[in-house]
Amino acid sequence: MLYQTIDILGTIAFAISGVLVAMEKRLDLFGVLIIAFVTAIGGGTLRDLLIGNTPVGWMQDLTYVTTIFISVVFAIIFVNKLKYLRRSLFLFDTIGIGLYTMVGVEKGLEAELLPIMCVFLGTMTACFGGVTRDILCNEIPVIFRKEIYATACILGGASYFLFSQFPIKDSYAYIAAILVVIIIRLIAVVFGVSLPSIYKKAA
Amino acid sequence: MLYQTIDILGTIAFAISGVLVAMEKRLDLFGVLIIAFVTAIGGGTLRDLLIGNTPVGWMQDLTYVTTIFISVVFAIIFVNKLKYLRRSLFLFDTIGIGLYTMVGVEKGLEAELLPIMCVFLGTMTACFGGVTRDILCNEIPVIFRKEIYATACILGGASYFLFSQFPIKDSYAYIAAILVVIIIRLIAVVFGVSLPSIYKKAA
């Protein structure tokens, strides 16, 4: 129940982030729909393909398609209220990667993969939709920009395996890990934190 | 028998459309072959991966590879007779999306997916090869151009589920749906029909 709710919340967040990027690029209605879909289901599709979970999840359950469709209609109607597009986009995208990271980790555990592979799978689930959205909209993929993005997913995903060692309910560890992703990403952007350079500085 | 024939006809149409785009870009022989292959099998490969139909279709049956190879040789030899390249390309591409849409719908039904998912699968089967062809050849993907393209596949695929309610042979409903795709696409291009705008017009 909790896991399904989180999956749907992530779908909404990513669908809206897709609409915002696509409308900024002034794509037509069909283009906006496509970008919203790809952003919302891209990561989960790659994940399901890699672990052999086919037909892929969103094809077997009308919930995803319906959720995305309603989110798109809602976002298009209210886009003018979302005055600060860039800021809204950032917020929805950040919530999305937090939720999707743990959905991916969960699926990895179900497929009995090693913890490190679960973390990879969570990171791909979280990042791939946004990367595809940015490539299709001709933006530099978020994952390759300076600030910490995928790193937040990796650290958050790993933190779940730490938290789950504690004598707490699994759902608490799960939610704590989601918050770790979101908080690291927020801190990184607010304070402009980036990874250390591997190149020698010019004199 | 009918379904297989249609699959092969679609393969020929898309392979030739791939050769035409690749030769306009003056790729070398190997490049032309690659583009023809990707255009012809790209959509079906994505479809087979999403529904877990592996090894993917064209790997288990020499017919596809042989068909593509013969189509490429034929197209390269007769390319100079196809004086009006752009027009030929449009024709082969339109026939291709009509045929492939219904091949995809058929596979979706075999996998016992919901009708709406079958329509999605048909649209992806029809559009993905051409999108990949255009990206590799550095053209704007057909699917993102103004005119109605994927929309024709969606409407045609959906029409099959309408036609199949009538007391007619399934193969008639199947062929009628193919014609719906082709006719909508033809009308859209000839009359320059496009989707309504979601943006407010500038005063």
Next chain:
Amino acid sequence: MLYQTIDILGTIAFAISGVLVAMEKRLDLFGVLIIAFVTAIGGGTLRDLLIGNTPVGWMQDLTYVTTIFISVVFAIIFVNKLKYLRRSLFLFDTIGIGLYTMVGVEKGLEAELLPIMCVFLGTMTACFGGVTRDILCNEIPVIFRKEIYATACILGGASYFLFSQFPIKDSYAYIAAILVVIIIRLIAVVFGVSLPSIYKKAA
């Protein structure tokens, strides 16, 4: 044992080639890691997906991830010793396609595919990682450059089915085919051999 060793050697060669391209583009640490991973596992992932070998190989065995990680650390530390970057890159890439072509052919045989499909699978295993590396780093994909690249994989893969007709140990035929790929690629680059043109020369 032999096959596994060759798989690991290919992984090392491609991971290092990924680091070299990524550092020439001055990506940050995370970018370098991603490119190294994608280059090393991209081809094998596509291969495993196409034949339905899921969860894909590298997810079920820590060896690959560990090997790539160590190769990346090693390559970053010693990159300044590899003075002639371009030449080193070419060498590692060439060794990589030789090794991966035969890993792909082997997996095709295990999936009981036809010889020609095994050769295709080997070529995709060898080429796809490098193509993705080049696209992500905004270089023209190696496969579309003038010199013979994928053709070397096709000829080498096909040569295995010739060699295996001879009364020799399978492992000899296997290694001979790897050498055929590497030698054809070396000769093609050293002597600037390219495919014959399919276009009429301007007068």
